[in-house]
Amino acid sequence: MQRSLSLLLLISFCASPIVPTSLNAADWTIAVAGNAYRTEPASGGRDIQRNGTIVLAEANDQFSLFFHVDRPAKLDLAIVAQLNVSENQQADATLLTSVNDQTFRTAIKNKNSATCSIGEIMVQQPGYVRVNLKCNTLESKNRLAISELKVASETEGLSVDFVKTNNGNMFYWGRRGPSVHLRYEVPRGKNIRYAYSEITVPPGSDPIGSYYMANGFSEGYFGIQVNNPNERRVLFSVWSPFRTDNPNDIPKDQRIIELAKGPDVHVGKFGNEGSGGQSYLVYPWAAGKTYRFLTKVVPNGDSSTTYTSWFGDKGADEWRLIASFQRPKTETNLRGFHAFLESFSPSLGYLERGAQYGNVWVVDTDGDWHECVRARFSVDATGGGRHRLDFAGGANSDAFFLRNCGFIEQVGKPGETFTRTSSNAQKPDITFEDLPGFDSSGPIADGEK
Secondary structure (H helix, E strand, O other), X not given: OOOOOOOEEEEEEOOOOOOOOOOOOEEEEEEHHHHEEEEEOOOOOOOOOOOOXXXXXXXXXXXXXXXXXXXXXXXXXXXXXXXXXXXXXXXXXXXXXXXXXXXXEEEEOOOOOEEEEEEEEEEOOOEEEEEEEEEOOOOOOOEEEEEEEEEEEOOOOOOEEOOOOOXXXXXXXXXXXXXXXXXXXXXXXXXXXXXXXXXXXXXXXXXXXXXXXXEEEOOEEEEEEEEEOOEEEEEEEEEOOOOOOOHHHOOHHHOOEEEEEOOOEEEEEEOOOOOXXXXXXXXXXXXXXXXXXXXXXXXXXXXXXXXXXXEEEHHHOOOEEEEEEEEEOOXXXXXXXXXXXXXXXXXXXXXXXXXXXXXXXXXXXXXXXXXXXXXXXXXXXXXXXXXXXXXXXXXXOOEEEEEEOOOOOOEOOOXXXXXXXXXXXXXXXXXXXXXXXXXXXXXXXXXXX
């Protein structure tokens, strides 16, 4: 059989997979439930079935499965598949599997779940392998269900990484992708009143299901997100001191109190990730533009603390009040200043996200500004447990950056510290008392008078 430079076309039949027999042989079973996505004809949509399979029902359906290899390797691929046939229909189908420039045709004739050999591929370099699955010869109403991809190799020492188990609901979290964080270094011995930062999302790095958190603090978070093709939001939330995922369980004396909100801002409560008070503004923020975020934290002297956030288009010199909340049983200044980037859509966790986090500052309770030029990088358990390795962070000139998802080749190093160049020439010029809703944001500090 001849191999062309651009395409290898093989025909195989449902049978036992090729299993290496040398002492170096190894094999891996990759569940589609935690590692596959519907990628054509459109992202998302009909996705993983309740029984953990993917189903090819139309000629233009494509699912893509991803796994990571740590070195060049020769791999034998097989799938576990079942052909669900409607009455009076022929029980056969042809699966098209493509990996890079190789395409394989696998004839499937079985009505019961069986292992079907696909063929052999050569991976030329370390990184993620994408396996695309289509079925373009289905009879009407027939459905091809696939539950697993099997990988075998004789490459010595090969490590294959993917979402291996659903323990802790990891198939869900793994398909969402790793969340990445920047913990900003602030001046020691200072009580912090304000956090200021800017976010620029590069064009094309803003798929649905993305949250770009600008001003994180120990009791809440503030940033922008993409909810659907027609809606984007500015989101500001504060957790209740009462720990629960059900906001209805919070005792009355530990509920977050709304003090103020800006025009068109919705205020309510949230749960399922802790619980508390949430506010959001539907706002058409756009990739390629820079937005600024300001958060104020003031202890009130009565065992409560006020949290207020403002947002604006930097280019338009705009400031909007998002909301002001009072948190009971809390007496603190701003602490734990950080940023993060996450995907909250498991069906779109294969799409890359990224953002620049620049011009980061804090203001102490004396009114003095301090520039934050160092940040420590971290990743959540999805990345830390090597379920997903597509995450990165760093500093480009005067801005930090974060990237995640998309099965990118760059793998970040949790614990690494990044240093950006100073943006002192862009030091914010803010007259605090002129901010909308400033009177509701707590007592005035010396530096604000």
